[in-house]
Amino acid sequence: MSIRQKTLSVSQAAALCGVGRTTVGYWIRSNKLRANRIGRNYSIPVQDLLYFLKSTGQKIPPILHDENLKGPIFKSFQHCWEYWQGRDSFRNCEQCIAFQKQLEVCFTAKNSRSSRCSIDCDICQYYVDIFLPRIHFVNQIDVPAAVIKDLYFWCGNSKLAQLCEVSKKDLIGKGIEEIVHPSSLALVIASAKRRSLGDFEVPEKCTVSIKNERTDKLQITVGVYPLIEPEGAFLVLAE
Numbered sequence: 001m002s003i004r005q006k007t008l009s010v011s012q013a014a015a016l017c018g019v020g021r022t023t024v025g026y027w028i029r030s031n032k033l034r035a036n037r038i039g040r041n042y043s044i045p046v047q048d049l050l051y052f053l054k055s056t057g058q059k060i061p062p063i064l065h066d067e068n069l070k071g072p073i074f075k076s077f078q079h080c081w082e083y084w085q086g087r088d089s090f091r092n093c094e095q096c097i098a099f100q101k102q103l104e105v106c107f108t109a110k111n112s113r114s115s116r117c118s119i120d121c122d123i124c125q126y127y128v129d130i131f132l133p134r135i136h137f138v139n140q141i142d143v144p145a146a147v148i149k150d151l152y153f154w155c156g157n158s159k160l161a162q163l164c165e166v167s168k169k170d171l172i173g174k175g176i177e178e179i180v181h182p183s184s185l186a187l188v189i190a191s192a193k194r195r196s197l198g199d200f201e202v203p204e205k206c207t208v209s210i211k212n213e214r215t216d217k218l219q220i221t222v223g224v225y226p227l228i229e230p231e232g233a234f235l236v237l238a239e
């Protein structure tokens with residue numbers, strides 16, 4: 001038996017976990033378990049309950065097992081302004097372009113003058129909590145590698161940063177046009193568009209030029225592979 005609901009009430013979560021409502025309330029108030037406030041009640045994403053139970057070594061109720069435990073469990077997605085609410089009263093999210101444009105991926109606007117984020121994304125608790133667990137595997141790859149979605153870098157490993165002559169932290173949120181040489185840009189954009197539309201005819205490997213301070217452009221062969229998580233993202237490996 002499995003649960004098909006995406007969210008649970010406090011009473012449902014308490015009953016499933018075999019604890020009292022006050023215990024679940026404590027998990028929520030102490031920021032251990034994520035929940036959305038709806039009026040006077042809380043709505044708990046099933047994914048976050050699973051993440052909490054697994055990361056704290058607690059028993060997963062059998063009803064949550066089947067469909068939910070097939071892959072790694074991450075915290076559910078949250079917008080940055082939702083994440084910071086109640087955590088950091090000094091954040092001026094309403095003034096930030098990420099909030100004003102309701103951006104799903106705030107770091108794509110990191111370099112905008114209308115961004116109110118002043119720290120580097122690689123040490124931002126929001127990035128570390130919500131995005132990094134899904135893409136951290138890139139750092140275990142021994143060739144230049146990156147995760148790219150919608151023509152933006154979500155992260156890159158040290159070898160890629162070295163190849164592109166940028167610091168690893170600065171790769172986060174870079175548009176591909178900042179890395180890819182103009183002579184290859186049209187090809188990269190066309191391939192990315194076709195891939196995002198599910199076109200399987202696009203070759204997995206191609207040769208592109210990237211910008212390079214010493215030689216103007218550097219030719220590399222890249223392999224591009226779709227990821228299941230984050231949905232719609234691609235792993236890019238350079239040879």
Ligand code: SF4
Binds near residue numbers: 107108119127
């Ligand atoms: S520092 Fe970067 S990841 Fe963190 S909220 Fe700002 S733009 Fe987003």
